[in-house]
Amino acid sequence: MPTLPNQEEKVTLDTFLRGLWEENPVFVMLLGMCPVLAVTNSVRNALAMGLATTFVLLASGTLVSLLRKLIPKQVRIAAYIVIIATFVTIVDYTIQAISLDLYNALGAFIQLIVVNCIILGRAEAYASKQRLGATLVNGLGMGIGFTFALLCLGAVRELLGNGTLLGLQVFSDQFQPWVVMILPPGGFFVLGAWLLLFAWLRQRRERRLLEQQGASVHGR
């Protein structure tokens, strides 16, 4: 379950790792689904989207954390949104400057990072209460967790839908690509399949735990 620490938290390995697995924004908290589904038809797009989101997460976290004592409670959401929108605009122009092809492939979804609930959620639940160090570490964890989830989807969809990985041919020409995987329905199916896998793993772990406890009770 997502934790909402009220006290300032000491930076531990857990601060970082939480975003990767236990509180993975996509697979566990089901946040920021729109870009997860929309831009994961290739590994390249998924990676670019993940990095852009991580940057906005870190930059807005920094500013929110530094200004946390100065922003009055009543106007905090408005302030956060303006800060986030600023960094998204910066990312938008930077990507255009780096590669127009990439910019055209991602389309409006770069600007839609603004309404990605992960970023506003982190600003409200974490950065506004924590020191800069903890915010950065936690934000990096969340960002990498998000990127990891995007790559999970992007890799499967590109591999099955196009027979390539990062644009390199993987299967032989005999392979008939599952075109549906890079079309919208494929996004839903692949994400659903990943969630199934994670739910299955979790259930199996819980059952093992239960069996172990049962065994130890019998043993006495």
Add this chain to the structure above:
Amino acid sequence: MSSEAQVQQAPVTPSFAMLRTLGSIATLSGLLVVLVYHFTLPIIAENQRIAIEKAIFQVVPGAVSRKDFIAVGDRLLPADSEGAQGERIYAAYAADGRLRGVALQAAAQGYQDVIKVLYGYGPECQCIIGMKVLKMAETPGLGDKIASDPGFLRNFEALDAQVDAGGAGLAHPIVTVKHGAKTEPWQIDAISGATVSSKAIGRMLNASAQHLIPLIQRDLALLQHSN
């Protein structure tokens, strides 16, 4: 949630403090955005120029430089003239400064979404000499072959686009015909399995060419030299 002290303290925050904070955040963000914008603007403009020139030189083979014109009503004006608003066309020139062809944009609804293409018109043969898809969302593996299928692209190496005797339109409208049924030089041989996308290309080329090619043919003298 947060501690009680904050809850009690909240009502006494004076409004000028809120305004001050929001004001300074807005100023800061404005400053950041403007800075980045000014820094990236020339790079973006350069990227766009490279992208469009690459496309132009692809649809007009042999061209190395370009000059922009704008079609306003039924006249062609240089793109830098005052208040010219309309369809932009690109005259493309060979290394010796002679006109190789003109690149034009066209768009129509495809199977999934709007398809945008750039095509080249060669005044010497009075035909379309190249076509490149700029933007589409056609079905991968079926409709998206319009951008890559070699047989389909061969249609646009010399697609007849002669102006009719009156100079108001094409002598023969450009049409897409069923795969393998092409008999005339102004027909486009469709890709089997992607008829809708192929027809969209024919439709957009015909609409654009009927309007623009007579203008180009008439004002050829204006376009003739690169400077």
Add this chain to the structure above:
Amino acid sequence: MAADSLTFIFLNAAVINNFVLALFLGICPFLGVSAKKQTAWNMGLATTFVMLVSSTCAFGINWLLTWLDIQFLRLICYIAVIASAVQLVEMVMKKFSPALFRALGIYLPLITTNCAILGLALFQTFREYNFLQSLAFSLGAGVGFTLALMLMAGLREKLELAEVPSVSQGAALSLMLAGLLSLAFMGFAGLGGSHA
């Protein structure tokens, strides 16, 4: 149908490129409030309403920004305007139609972070729609969103009665369903391009 006719823009936004099932905008409410048909209907209505309002606002803002030549502030202005528009709609509704407010009230704050609204504003700007086209586009998007939500809610209500393996309960099953719906909606493609 020409690609820029009002009917076509409406149909395109509603079914061919459905905001939820083809463009993946507004997935959060799509998965979150699609358990009951009644709530889904209310959410759809509220979203359509906010879409119309914010699309109109965004059109005005874009005109103003273009006129002042400061388009780089577009995103910041859009999000600020949408947030205020939602607040405004909430206040007006509370004052003039308490019944409607009671039905839609709790959904309105959720709509601010619904990417379908910002997506709508951005798409209409990129596609350079004029005012009437923007209205048709936002109405189509709203209808499409409501349609997707209602279909999903109907399916999920039926599915309540079915036995499914415990692993696949919840989000995974909803996503698979959404995938099937999305597959079905692909059949609408070609609606506008099939004539020659």
